[in-house]
Amino acid sequence: MSAAVASATRPAADAAPLALARTLRHRRERRIVMVLTTLVLVVAAVSLMVGAYNLSVPDLLRTLVGQGSSSENFIVFKLRLPRLTLAILVGVAFAVSGALFQTVLRNPLASPDIIGVTGGASAAAVFGMLVLGLGSVATSVMAFAGAMVVAAAIYLLAWHGGVVGYRFVLIGVGVAFMVQGLLGYLLSRADLRNAQDALTWLVGSVSGARWPEIAVLAGFLAVLLPAVAVLAGRMRMLQLGDDTASSLGVRAERSRLALLMAAVALAALATAFVGPLAFIAFVSAPIARRLVGTGSLALVPAALIGVLITTVADFTAQHLLPGSLELPAGIITGAIGAPYLLWLLATQNRIGKGA
Amino acid sequence: MPQTTDQTPGQASGRPAAAPAAEAAAPAASARHALTATGLSLGYDGARIVDDLTLAIEPGAITVIVGANASGKSTLLRGLARLLPPQAGTVTLDGRDIAGLPSRQVATIVGLLPQQPIAPEGIGVADLVGRGRYPYQGWFRHWSSTDDAIVAEAMAATQTLELASRRMEELSGGQRQRVWIAMALAQNPDILLLDEPTTFLDVTHQVEVLDLLHELNHDQGTTVVMVLHDLNLAARYADRLVVMRQGKIIAEGAPAEVLTEAVVLEAFGLTARIVPDPVCGSPLVVPIGRFHGTA
Numbered sequence: 001m002s003a004a005v006a007s008a009t010r011p012a013a014d015a016a017p018l019a020l021a022r023t024l025r026h027r028r029e030r031r032i033v034m035v036l037t038t039l040v041l042v043v044a045a046v047s048l049m050v051g052a053y054n055l056s057v058p059d060l061l062r063t064l065v066g067q068g069s070s071s072e073n074f075i076v077f078k079l080r081l082p083r084l085t086l087a088i089l090v091g092v093a094f095a096v097s098g099a100l101f102q103t104v105l106r107n108p109l110a111s112p113d114i115i116g117v118t119g120g121a122s123a124a125a126v127f128g129m130l131v132l133g134l135g136s137v138a139t140s141v142m143a144f145a146g147a148m149v150v151a152a153a154i155y156l157l158a159w160h161g162g163v164v165g166y167r168f169v170l171i172g173v174g175v176a177f178m179v180q181g182l183l184g185y186l187l188s189r190a191d192l193r194n195a196q197d198a199l200t201w202l203v204g205s206v207s208g209a210r211w212p213e214i215a216v217l218a219g220f221l222a223v224l225l226p227a228v229a230v231l232a233g234r235m236r237m238l239q240l241g242d243d244t245a246s247s248l249g250v251r252a253e254r255s256r257l258a259l260l261m262a263a264v265a266l267a268a269l270a271t272a273f274v275g276p277l278a279f280i281a282f283v284s285a286p287i288a289r290r291l292v293g294t295g296s297l298a299l300v301p302a303a304l305i306g307v308l309i310t311t312v313a314d315f316t317a318q319h320l321l322p323g324s325l326e327l328p329a330g331i332i333t334g335a336i337g338a339p340y341l342l343w344l345l346a347t348q349n350r351i352g353k354g355a
Numbered sequence: 356m357p358q359t360t361d362q363t364p365g366q367a368s369g370r371p372a373a374a375p376a377a378e379a380a381a382p383a384a385s386a387r388h389a390l391t392a393t394g395l396s397l398g399y400d401g402a403r404i405v406d407d408l409t410l411a412i413e414p415g416a417i418t419v420i421v422g423a424n425a426s427g428k429s430t431l432l433r434g435l436a437r438l439l440p441p442q443a444g445t446v447t448l449d450g451r452d453i454a455g456l457p458s459r460q461v462a463t464i465v466g467l468l469p470q471q472p473i474a475p476e477g478i479g480v481a482d483l484v485g486r487g488r489y490p491y492q493g494w495f496r497h498w499s500s501t502d503d504a505i506v507a508e509a510m511a512a513t514q515t516l517e518l519a520s521r522r523m524e525e526l527s528g529g530q531r532q533r534v535w536i537a538m539a540l541a542q543n544p545d546i547l548l549l550d551e552p553t554t555f556l557d558v559t560h561q562v563e564v565l566d567l568l569h570e571l572n573h574d575q576g577t578t579v580v581m582v583l584h585d586l587n588l589a590a591r592y593a594d595r596l597v598v599m600r601q602g603k604i605i606a607e608g609a610p611a612e613v614l615t616e617a618v619v620l621e622a623f624g625l626t627a628r629i630v631p632d633p634v635c636g637s638p639l640v641v642p643i644g645r646f647h648g649t650a
Contacts, residue, residue: 013511015503017519021481024520106473161399237489241473246438248542249462249490295478295523 025294036304043311086209087310093270095306098281100263105165111282112267115172119179120150121271126198130190140272147268204275204330277330279337387414388545394444397434404430406602417579419589422599428582436467462490466544474523481519487541509540529560549581590637614638
């Protein structure tokens with residue numbers, strides 16, 4: 001038959017176009033990562049230098065290599081560097097968490113701050129502070145547990161012979177309203193001074209960071225982030241939809257559960273340490289993916305965007321707003337995220353379109 | 356096996372001729388695997404859509420499943436591809452229950468192209484087709500030049516190689532469908548299941564896609580199972596036709612034997628005349644309707 005003959009005489013296909021496409025794709029992502037890394041370094045340097053006592057670049061470098069005066073050491077190593085480090089770590093945790101949620105549930109609204117996961121952490125933390133009178137460590141543990149419980153509840157409620165993205169999101173939004181209601185109730189019943197503390201926690205802030213806490217957070221991330229890296233291959237297949245992923249040999253439901261657990265743990269951890277810093281999880285991955293624009297998971301660029309938003313927001317809250325009032329970073333991130341949410345709702349008319 | 360006896364001479368001579376070219380890129384395609392459903396019942400939420408169905412997919416043939424809407428065609432395909440666990444009965448691959456086999460191993464033998472596959476925003480054609488190699492990758496087995504060769508082969512066969520650097524959203528519907536088929540080919544399955552691969556395509560591209568699948572079946576011996584809406588194209592391209600109604604098979608066999616006026620009436624509730632297709636002699640269904648054909 002002619003078809004068979006044609007195929008037999010067809011020369012072996014040339015793989016050069018594939019190599020070219022791959023090179024272009026990787027180069028683009030690498031370039032974005034380099035630019036973002038540079039920006040992060042600049043912001044980091046500026047946040048270490050600027051403050052009530054300004055350091056010059058040589059001052060900073062001298063201090064970082066251990067040649068600083070005692071006051072410089074105190075400012076850098078006790079005040080500014082812990083704060084910066086905490087901001088970087090939670091930026092990564094929130095951003096990667098959001099990227100996982102949005103990819104696995106295939107919905108740009110699926111982010112821990114929208115679907116009530118960080119809300120659950122908040123309600124539990126405030127309950128711990130106001131009703132149980134817990135200290136800060138116990139409050140963090142409560143927050144972590146609260147996020148886990150709420151996420152498990154959403155998963156079980158959304159379960160319907162499998163979990164579908166939009167169902168998970170809709171139930172999550174409902175749960176978010178419920179925990180808001182609970183929060184309102186707790187705050188309205190509380191003593192005014194305690195309520196003030198709770199409200200501060202609820203805005204989210206990286207101030208008051210201390211090295212022991214940072215070490216604990218870093219330890220958790222050192223376990224979770226490699227786990228995410230291992231699961232990334234499966235997540236790339238889930239991007240193609242459950243049916244395609246399954247036919248390529250991915251156990252879709254099991255992989256989704258594993259990825260959601262990692263995502264919830266990341267969001268819960270970050271919230272436990274700094275409170276529910278608004279919208280970082282929500283906006284980081286979509287921005288990163290738009291920048292890279294190759295259908296890549298763009299986890300590293302997303303993490304860098306998360307770091308950038310967190311550090312810039314904290315710097316802005318500390319130094320750039322008028323008045324001597326030092327604001328928590330969560331106010332700034334909220335101010336960035338809310339317009340993005342409006343834009344997304346206004347332009348996104350196809351539900352279920354991947355983030 | 357009986358099916359080897361009734362092949363055309365062209366098929367028989369075509370396969371060895373194609374084998375050396377395919378050898379370097381696709382060594383696995385020579386093995387013939389048997390996919391069988393036995394007493395299979397499938398459904399969602401207790402509703403039974405496929406009911407106690409038994410079907411042996413003929414290796415090396417093109418099987419086309421037809422039937423009215425909601426007759427269970429796509430559900431059966433999903434069940435065969437183990438995307439849907441059976442409510443009763445089993446699907447076996449070479450005699451072993453497919454549910455108990457490692458999913459990656461199954462994926463190297465059975466591939467499925469869903470009706471509406473999802474492309475991540477901004478994804479490039481080469482990247483997408485390359486994802487078809489997933490079942491062959493693992494901890495110790497990373498992307499290699501063999502993968503590149505197989506992907507290039509799949510793209511050449513579907514005439515998508517020149518689109519390698521383009522993005523999916525820039526392509527036409529027909530091009531996009533060819534890219535998805537290329538991805539399924541890169542997976543190098545011995546049995547390829549396709550759920551309405553011609554939906555959303557104009558008639559030219561429908562024929563183009565079906566020709567491509569025919570070529571794949573003839574050149575590489577890939578077993579093709581697909582759901583099609585168009586009865587006439589189904590009759591032309593199928594070696595075996597499976598007609599479904601309300602979750603059951605009402606007729607199965609060579610199109611010329613299966614596609615009778617009685618079967619069309621039973622399956623679709625449609626009065627029709629069957630005439631030989633002037634192009635290739637396969638049965639051609641001519642619907643009658645209420646206002647025409649008083650004869």
